[in-house]
Amino acid sequence: xxxxxxxxxxxxETQDLLLNVGPQHPSTHxxxxxxxxxxxxxxxxxxxxxxxLHRGAEKLCETMDFRQGIGxxxxxxxxxAFNAELSYVMAVEALAxxxxxxxxxxxxxxxxxxNRLSSHFMFMGxxxxxxxxxxxxxxxxxxxxxxxxxxxxxxxxxRMMYAYFRPGGLAWDxxxxxxxxxxxxxxxxxxxxxDFDGLLTKDEIFRTRTQGxxxxxxxxxxxxxxSGPSIRASGVPMDVRKDEPYLFYDQIDFNVASRTEGDVYAxxxxxxxxMWESVRIIEQCLEKMPDYGPIMPEKMPRMLRTPPGExxxxxxxxxxxxxxxxxxxxxxxxxxxxxxxxxLSNLQALKDMSVNQYVxxxxxxxxxxxIVLSEVDR
Amino acid sequence: xxxxxxxxxxxxxxxxxxxxxxxxxxxxKELPKTDRAFPLLLWDHxxxxxxxxxxxxxxxxxxxxxxxxxxxxxxxxxxxxxxxxRRKIIDKxxxxxxxxxxxxxxxxxxxxxxxxxxxxxxxxxxxxxxxRDLTMDLQQLLSQSRAGKINEWVPVIGQANEDPAAVKxx
Ligand code: SF4
Ligand code: SF4
Numbered sequence: 001x002x003x004x005x006x007x008x009x010x011x012x013e014t015q016d017l018l019l020n021v022g023p024q025h026p027s028t029h030x031x032x033x034x035x036x037x038x039x040x041x042x043x044x045x046x047x048x049x050x051x052x053l054h055r056g057a058e059k060l061c062e063t064m065d066f067r068q069g070i071g072x073x074x075x076x077x078x079x080x081a082f083n084a085e086l087s088y089v090m091a092v093e094a095l096a097x098x099x100x101x102x103x104x105x106x107x108x109x110x111x112x113x114x115n116r117l118s119s120h121f122m123f124m125g126x127x128x129x130x131x132x133x134x135x136x137x138x139x140x141x142x143x144x145x146x147x148x149x150x151x152x153x154x155x156x157x158x159r160m161m162y163a164y165f166r167p168g169g170l171a172w173d174x175x176x177x178x179x180x181x182x183x184x185x186x187x188x189x190x191x192x193x194x195d196f197d198g199l200l201t202k203d204e205i206f207r208t209r210t211q212g213x214x215x216x217x218x219x220x221x222x223x224x225x226x227s228g229p230s231i232r233a234s235g236v237p238m239d240v241r242k243d244e245p246y247l248f249y250d251q252i253d254f255n256v257a258s259r260t261e262g263d264v265y266a267x268x269x270x271x272x273x274x275m276w277e278s279v280r281i282i283e284q285c286l287e288k289m290p291d292y293g294p295i296m297p298e299k300m301p302r303m304l305r306t307p308p309g310e311x312x313x314x315x316x317x318x319x320x321x322x323x324x325x326x327x328x329x330x331x332x333x334x335x336x337x338x339x340x341x342x343x344l345s346n347l348q349a350l351k352d353m354s355v356n357q358y359v360x361x362x363x364x365x366x367x368x369x370x371i372v373l374s375e376v377d378r
Numbered sequence: 379x380x381x382x383x384x385x386x387x388x389x390x391x392x393x394x395x396x397x398x399x400x401x402x403x404x405x406x407k408e409l410p411k412t413d414r415a416f417p418l419l420l421w422d423h424x425x426x427x428x429x430x431x432x433x434x435x436x437x438x439x440x441x442x443x444x445x446x447x448x449x450x451x452x453x454x455x456x457x458x459x460x461x462x463x464r465r466k467i468i469d470k471x472x473x474x475x476x477x478x479x480x481x482x483x484x485x486x487x488x489x490x491x492x493x494x495x496x497x498x499x500x501x502x503x504x505x506x507x508x509x510r511d512l513t514m515d516l517q518q519l520l521s522q523s524r525a526g527k528i529n530e531w532v533p534v535i536g537q538a539n540e541d542p543a544a545v546k547x548x
Contacts, residue, residue: 068441198388296536
């Protein structure tokens with residue numbers, strides 16, 4: 001049969017193609033594998049395969065005492081390890097009923113917000129590459145992130161796996177010039193965020209590429225249990241820092257960034273606004289933080305033991321709600337530890353977001369929910 | 379088109395800024411004293427022997443079990459005519475740097491301040507061709523401190539900075 005203009009596209013008995021992406025694919029942000037069922041260029045179905053990075057951190061922590069577990073929590077969420085540690089030590093503190101000194105809480109808050117900045121910078125850079133703005137934003141993001149990591153190194157001793165928060169407070173005190181150094185970093189960060197505003201936010205090519213792609217409605221997002229910037233971009237202004245303030249977030253004036261479009265661009269600009277908010281939060285913290293004071297309660301036992309009980313502590317990590325569910329039967333280690341990771345829930349919505357989009361768009365949808373695979377698999 | 383022009387301007391404006399990169403293998407960044415690479419054993423220069431008594435505290439506390447400690451009687455002890463007050467001393471010590479997760483716990487539990495995290499560049503440039511070479515023995519662990527090439531820093535857990543004003547008032 002000769003193809004004519006009228007019958008074009010119907011005379012071929014085409015079959016959908018299964019296209020394997022990952023697990024070692026640069027655009028899957030780690031070892032994530034997805035099988036795309038494609039009809040030509042259009043994605044019809046997404047089958048995600050997770051578990052390549054499963055290390056059993058939760059189970060491992062059941063054999064570790066509370067201090068040893070901190071290091072493993074770092075590694076579940078390596079791009080925002082302070083936030084992961086925070087949930088863990090707050091869970092231990094709630095179980096053992098420890099009062100954390102005020103100054104330690106302010107320092108924790110500053111470090112967590114700085115970590116949010118560094119994590120979002122990482123997102124900006126990697127997302128730029130996904131979208132096809134080749135290496136320029138990536139290197140800019142790296143430059144800014146580097147400043148923050150340098151500060152972390154001076155404070156906590158390590159650039160990514162800090163092991164710095166302890167049940168009760170902090171391991172050791174911050175350097176004497178901490179406040180000045182944070183201000184210095186913020187100065188460069190402000191320039192950095194501005195750069196990104198100039199590079200991407202207003203760019204017409206970038207907007208055409210991302211607006212209206214990978215839309216997810218508020219109802220669907222809630223049903224999938226999404227959290228963090230990914231759900232706020234769909235018009236659900238849910239933020240643990242506002243809804244259930246922990247640390248001193250109730251004493252700080254900040255806005256919850258949210259958008260209503262629910263597309264890739266909304267998720268991007270939501271994060272962008274969050275970075276400005278983080279800068280504001282840190283500035284207020286610096287004002288309120290006392291210069292000197294204890295960082296741990298006076299009487300901390302050498303080996304911490306908790307009474308039996310169970311807690312669920314949730315905090316707002318850069319990618320969403322990072323929760324720790326901890327059961328203790330007494331003794332110096334948790335009986336059961338469960339990490340509620342935001343990335344796992346966010347990733348589940350990938351299918352809803354990318355069906356009936358082009359293959360290239362499926363990639364930027366995956367990039368826009370900003371997953372860390374070690375947090376998905378633990 | 380405005381947006382694209384602005385992107386270009388942003389890129390152009392960075393030509394005016396100072397470079398932030400370093401010529402790495404030639405120029406090393408100065409490391410803060412808090413920097414943590416891998417644990418090292420410290421050398422007691424006064425008595426000329428290691429601080430470590432082989433008490434196994436660090437071995438038991440290490441979350442990844444990468445240390446092996448063996449102790450022996452100290453031949454240099456006072457009762458044997460020597461000048462050391464350590465009855466026991468370290469005989470063999472291995473740390474597998476390939477497994478160590480640099481958590482600082484061994485430093486915290488040591489009662490003799492005998493172990494510290496390496497905060498110099500040698501701790502970061504440890505690449506080898508065979509992963510078995512990452513298991514360090516006693517001589518390798520001690521040599522750097524013995525040569526005095528470590529910026530010793532053993533943190534006291536939970537200790538706050540002293541307020542200079544309060545110290546003056548006393
Ligand atoms: S380093 Fe310290 S804790 Fe470890 S065996 Fe030696 S003395 Fe004991
Ligand atoms: S730093 Fe941590 S993992 Fe490494 S040897 Fe010491 S206790 Fe073990």
